Structure formats: C-alpha cells, structure tokens
Amino acid sequence: MSATPPTHRHSRRIGVPLVLCSLLLTGCGAQTDPSDESGRKATVRRCGEPVEYTLPQRAVAYEGGSADKLFALGLTDHVHGYVMPPANPPVSESPWAEEYAKVRNLGDDLLNKEVVMEAKADLVVAGWNSGFSDQRGITPEILDKLGIQSFMHSESCFNYPEHPETVDPFEGLYTDLKRLGQIFRVPERAEKVVRRMQQRVAKVKEKAPRSDRTPVFLYDSGSDQPFTAGNQVPPNDIIKAAGGQNIFRGLNQRWTQVNWESVTRAAPEVIIILDYGDKPAKEKIEFLKNSPKTRGLPAVRKENFFVLDYNEGISGPRNIDGLEKFATYLRKLSR
Structure with a gap:
C-alpha cells in the first residue's frame, strides 16, 4: 500500500x-x-x-x-x-x-x-x-x-x-x-x-505534442526524500494529457516517496509544485533552488516551476482546470 x-x-x-x-x-x-x-x-x-x-x-x-x-x-x-x-x-x-x-x-x-x-x-x-x-x-x-x-x-x-x-x-x-x-x-x-x-x-490533447514530451517532476513535499505522484493519481494524467511525461509514471502507486538520486537521473525540465499547507509554493521553490541535491536540475536552473493548486491535484472537478493551465504553461515554454 x-x-x-x-x-x-x-x-x-x-x-x-x-x-x-x-x-x-x-x-x-x-x-x-x-x-x-x-x-x-x-x-x-x-x-x-x-x-x-x-x-x-x-x-x-x-x-x-x-x-x-x-x-x-x-x-x-x-x-x-x-x-x-x-x-x-x-x-x-x-x-x-x-x-x-x-x-x-x-x-x-x-x-x-x-x-x-x-x-x-x-x-x-x-x-x-x-x-x-x-x-x-x-x-x-x-x-x-x-x-x-x-x-x-x-x-x-x-x-x-x-x-x-x-x-x-x-x-x-x-x-x-x-x-x-x-x-x-x-x-x-x-x-x-x-x-x-x-x-x-x-x-487540450489536440494541442499537445505527440513526441518529444517534456520530462516533469511533481514535488509534493520532503527534504531528505521527496513525496511525488505515481501513475495512480490525477497529476499523472494532467502531465500526460498536457503533453509532458511524469518522470515517475512507471511507479504503479498513488502518492509515494522516492529518492533524490532518481529525480537527478531523470533530469526533469519542469517541476510542478503542489501548493498547500503552511509551507507555500514559494518556500518549496526556494528549497529546490538552494539544496545541493536539486539546484543542478535542468528545471531548477531554468526556473521552470509550475504551481498546481491542492484541489487541482487531488481527485475532483478542478483537475480539469489544472490540466488546462498546465497545458497552456507547457505550450508557452516550448515557444
């Protein structure tokens, strides 16, 4: 489980x-x-x-x-x-x-x-x-x-x-x-x-690229080890439908813990920040910019951060809002 x-x-x-x-x-x-x-x-x-x-x-x-x-x-x-x-x-x-x-x-x-x-x-x-x-x-x-x-x-x-x-x-x-x-x-x-x-x-899918999908990492939380999205939660479908590729799409899990080494190997070009709680997205971004484990990631060096609202990330009607916004972000990035 x-x-x-x-x-x-x-x-x-x-x-x-x-x-x-x-x-x-x-x-x-x-x-x-x-x-x-x-x-x-x-x-x-x-x-x-x-x-x-x-x-x-x-x-x-x-x-x-x-x-x-x-x-x-x-x-x-x-x-x-x-x-x-x-x-x-x-x-x-x-x-x-x-x-x-x-x-x-x-x-x-x-x-x-x-x-x-x-x-x-x-x-x-x-x-x-x-x-x-x-x-x-x-x-x-x-x-x-x-x-x-x-x-x-x-x-x-x-x-x-x-x-x-x-x-x-x-x-x-x-x-x-x-x-x-x-x-x-x-x-x-x-x-x-x-x-x-x-x-x-x-x-959204009509406008999404068919190839050269952007590798995307969802960052939920965690400093020693990050929490992220496997393929059984809405962000995986948001990333896929928008034309990206969840770097942990192969994990047949929901929300799960991984290690920073696997994130580094995947070299994400975009990082989605799940925004919630008493540690807002701005603080999570600052952590990623300053941590020796993450500051060299392509997405961090290019400051390619997309903030996903909590209720756009958990199962609910607002998933579709999150998809539309993220797809727009990816299209602008590709230009």
Missing part, C-alpha cells in the same frame, strides 16, 4: 481560480425529486463492491474534491455539511463558494466517526487513506454496521484492501460523477457534466 502524503493530512494553502458553475452544467442548487425515490435502492459499485444505496438527504463530504463533486452535480440540497482538513485551501476560493456557504462546516480536522454520527449523516463521501482509515476507526465496513452509507473515490480504490479497483485517474473522476449521479438519481445530469469535462480534456 502506498503512503498517504503529508498534503492529505495537514496544513493550509492559498489560491484557486474561479470557474463558473455553468461551465460544468451543474445547475447549481438544482434538486432531485425524492418523492418516489426515498425508499428505493440503487445498486452502485463502491470500489469493487456492489452496494445498495437509498437516496441520501444528509451527505457529509470530506475534503474539497468530495464536496466539489457533489456541488458540480447540483446536489447542494442533499449535502448536510463538509469536513475540511487544514491541507485544503479556504472554501471561499472555490468555484462553488456559494454552495459551500449553504451547508455546514463540520470541522477542520481529519475525518472521524464521531463527527459523522453527530451530523446524523446518511452518506459519507471520502477517499481511502485520505478520509476513511483503519487507524482512525472510520471505514466503509464500520459505517455499514452503523447504518451509514459511504462512497469512495475510484482513484483511491487502488489502495483499498477489501475490494480494490484500478482505473486511470481521469477515468476515476468521470466514474465517480456517474456513480454519484446514480446514487442521487440524477444520471442524465452526471452524464452532461462528464461529457463537458471530456470535451475540455480532448481540446
């Missing part, structure tokens, strides 16, 4: 570009009609396991990616609240800031069973190891026994020990939106949102 990076456990960061919800066809604030659905069940996969869901009315989301998926589908009226750990940027900077304001802020710590029970949640949306956790005593199995439904991000199912599932990260995003559409009885709306995202990705 790959490690969960510090980004998904601590800290706070800044800066998210606003995107009109109309671009995602959300119908922000749109309602489902529970009149003939509240007692019926929909069978939807939770990672690799088929699960029966009743229509949720008091969903709790953990982290920005979870809440964004619900808001992007226009499900605000079915969301009771959110738990936002310190790694997330302020919700006021979200494209769905108005939707966040309509629901309850249930806490700024890690997800736990007590906050879920106190909220009388009927669905918890989170990732494996970044929200649900054996160590913290909140897992889908535990919630099942309490009569509380749960939904896990498909991207995180790679690590899930009970019913693992492996999908490419962008495909995982689309899958989540479609599955949530089934759970909340808005499948057509989910299909529209996914189609719009796929169209945006296709436009």
